[in-house]
Amino acid sequence: MPRLTDARKEFRRAQIAEAAVRCFGRNGLERTSIADIIAESGLSAGSIYAHYRNKADLVQASAREVLAERAKVLGEYAAGDAPPGPNELLARLIAAIHPAEARVGVQTWGEATTNPAIRDIVVDMTEHMRAMLHDCVTAWLVKVEHHEPAEARESATPIAHRLMALYQAELLYTALQSPTEETAS
Numbered sequence: 001m002p003r004l005t006d007a008r009k010e011f012r013r014a015q016i017a018e019a020a021v022r023c024f025g026r027n028g029l030e031r032t033s034i035a036d037i038i039a040e041s042g043l044s045a046g047s048i049y050a051h052y053r054n055k056a057d058l059v060q061a062s063a064r065e066v067l068a069e070r071a072k073v074l075g076e077y078a079a080g081d082a083p084p085g086p087n088e089l090l091a092r093l094i095a096a097i098h099p100a101e102a103r104v105g106v107q108t109w110g111e112a113t114t115n116p117a118i119r120d121i122v123v124d125m126t127e128h129m130r131a132m133l134h135d136c137v138t139a140w141l142v143k144v145e146h147h148e149p150a151e152a153r154e155s156a157t158p159i160a161h162r163l164m165a166l167y168q169a170e171l172l173y174t175a176l177q178s179p180t181e182e183t184a185s
Helices: 006-027 034-041 045-051 055-079 086-095 099-112 116-143 149-176 179-184
Strands: none
Touching (some): 006 045, 055 086, 055 099, 116 149
């Protein structure tokens, strides 16, 4: 059997993580089995286990997959000539919320209250997201509002904190919508 290239391995890992997000969003973390993820991905058990040791690894990979997408978008915003201000940034983030991802996020938060490994993932992801928001707000303050960089970094801290809280509230709201409400909105 030919060896997988690094690019093919990353593609396969992403394929599995995306299947896991769909399963977790549909069935919940607790009720999703590796067999569900195998069926959803269309891959063999051997392929899944070649890339992930267990479901906890898949929860972590799923969280990182979702965050990587947000990081890419936030990085593009911060690098632009006119990064969006806090209100526009929040509106864009909210518009990009996918209901299944929101459900996975909220379920992961709940699991974090009793599972130290998941708690570490959630704390890491939350801090990473807040840091990305901070960078984006800092870029807006410097490039658009013409603040000095040091002042901008300091001023961005409470703004990023509030943006994160509002974004998390919107994730919770989206996660609690029923499937009927999802399709109607």
